[in-house]
Amino acid sequence: MSKYLDMPLDRTDRRIIKATQGGLGLSLRPYDAVAMEVGVDTGEVIRRMKRMRDAGVIRRLGVVPNHYSLGYLANGMTVWDVPDDKITELGSRIGAFDFVSHCYHRPRHLPDWPFNLFCMVHGHDRSEAEHHAGEIAALLGEDNRGHKILFSTRILKKTGLRLVA
Amino acid sequence: MTPVDLDDMDRAIINGLQGGFPLCEDPFAKAGAALGLSGEELLSRISGLLDRGALSRFGPLYNAEMMGGGLTLAALKAPDDRFDEIADQVNSFAEVAHNYARDDDYNMWFVIATETPGRIDQVIDEIETLTGLPVTNMPKIEEFFIGLRFEV
Numbered sequence: 618m619s620k621y622l623d624m625p626l627d628r629t630d631r632r633i634i635k636a637t638q639g640g641l642g643l644s645l646r647p648y649d650a651v652a653m654e655v656g657v658d659t660g661e662v663i664r665r666m667k668r669m670r671d672a673g674v675i676r677r678l679g680v681v682p683n684h685y686s687l688g689y690l691a692n693g694m695t696v697w698d699v700p701d702d703k704i705t706e707l708g709s710r711i712g713a714f715d716f717v718s719h720c721y722h723r724p725r726h727l728p729d730w731p732f733n734l735f736c737m738v739h740g741h742d743r744s745e746a747e748h749h750a751g752e753i754a755a756l757l758g759e760d761n762r763g764h765k766i767l768f769s770t771r772i773l774k775k776t777g778l779r780l781v782a
Numbered sequence: 783m784t785p786v787d788l789d790d791m792d793r794a795i796i797n798g799l800q801g802g803f804p805l806c807e808d809p810f811a812k813a814g815a816a817l818g819l820s821g822e823e824l825l826s827r828i829s830g831l832l833d834r835g836a837l838s839r840f841g842p843l844y845n846a847e848m849m850g851g852g853l854t855l856a857a858l859k860a861p862d863d864r865f866d867e868i869a870d871q872v873n874s875f876a877e878v879a880h881n882y883a884r885d886d887d888y889n890m891w892f893v894i895a896t897e898t899p900g901r902i903d904q905v906i907d908e909i910e911t912l913t914g915l916p917v918t919n920m921p922k923i924e925e926f927f928i929g930l931r932f933e934v
Contacts, residue, residue, distance in 0.1 A: 626848075626849070626850075634849070636831060637841055637842050638841075639839075639841070639845060640839045640840050640841035641840055641841035641842070643825060643828065643840070644825070644830075644922060645808065645810050645811070645821050645822065645825055646807060646808060646812075647809065648805075648807065648809070649807075652896060659807060660807075663805045663806060663807070666805050666842070667805050669842075670805065670842075672848075673845055673848065674844060674845055674848045674849075675842045675843065675844060675845070676843045676845050677800065677801035677802075677843050678801065678802070678803045678805070678841070678842045678843070679800050679801050679802060679803040679840070680795065680796060680799045680800055680803075680828060680831070680837050680840050681800070681837055681838050681839045681840065681843065682796050682800070682836065682837055682838070682934065683835055683836060683837060683838040686785065686786050686834070686835040686836055687785055687788075687796075687836055687934055688786075693832075693886065694891070698792065700872075704894075704924070705924065707924075708924065708926035709926050709927060710928035711926065712927050712928045715933050717928060718928060719925075719928065720925070720926040720928060721922045721923075721924065721925050721926070722922070722923040722924040723855065723920040723921065723922055723923060724812030724920060724921070726918050726920075729887070730888075730918065735855075735920075737822075742865050765886070765900040767884040767885060767886045767888070767891075768884065768885050769882045769883065769884050770883045770884060770885055771882070771883040772880075772881075772882055772883075773869045773872075773881035773882060773883055773890070773892075774869075774872075774873040774874060774878060774879075774880060774881035774892070775879075775880050775881075776879050776880070779928075
């Protein structure tokens with residue numbers, strides 16, 4: 618959160634984001650095309666993207682695998698009720714599992730939603746995803762006060778996040 | 783659905799380049815050198831993986847909150863006989879980026895991304911009005927670090 622204010626984005630940064638949020642062009646010198654679109658030189662694009670990466674504005678830069686087409690057909694949102702005062706430690710340990718792609722602390726909505734820790738797990742099929750949930754349960758031990766897996770049954774909409782119009 | 787066939791080099795690219803793609807004038811040449819490929823060969827591999835659907839994208843992944851926008855996960859309980867109608871109504875909002883059906887009482891889960899944080903609550907109100915259903919907002923309180931790699 619504090620990083621917000623450390624690095625205000627100016628118009629040029631936002632134009633770079635706009636030019637790259639859908640992906641980098643497939644050419645040997647991909648930042649040249651970004652520079653052309655933004656109207657600065659390539660070195661400036663590279664300097665600014667490095668700054669954004671160091672500040673965490675760019676989370677990562679590279680290839681984004683498509684779980685489904687790689688055969689990981691079971692996408693399970695595991696949700697857990699764990700003690701609030703231990704959630705940071707527990708969430709960090711769960712995030713280290715390589716089958717977990719996202720892990721968040723979110724609010725409970727009592728009485729029907731006691732779960733405060735959300736971890737996405739991926740498996741080739743449901744039983745593999747359930748096995749992974751079992752590994753998380755084993756790690757949590759007594760701190761697991763209840764959990765379930767919500768498997769996705771259909772993608773109803775999927776668009777890229779458009780961050781800058 | 784048949785998974786995309788990958789050879790060892792495809793796997794090395796997917797496992798090794800989920801982060802850390804170079805920021806320099808010749809990034810494919812630099813990243814390729816670490817894999818024993820020329821820049822041209824790496825570029826052609828990545829293009830092929832995109833074409834075959836093994837990759838959903840290639841490029842920077844931005845942190846939405848740091849753009850000054852709003853982002854949340856929300857859920858609702860759609861009655862079975864109105865499920866498709868509700869899905870269309872929810873999806874009609876440009877701010878709804880992703881929407882998944884899940885097997886739970888909360889059977890519809892969607893990500894709302896807005897240009898300003900204040901707009902999130904408005905969109906939720908509008909979805910409640912349009913669908914006639916309560917929407918449960920589950921914004922992230924804390925995100926835990928994930929190892930960068932999804933291993934194939």
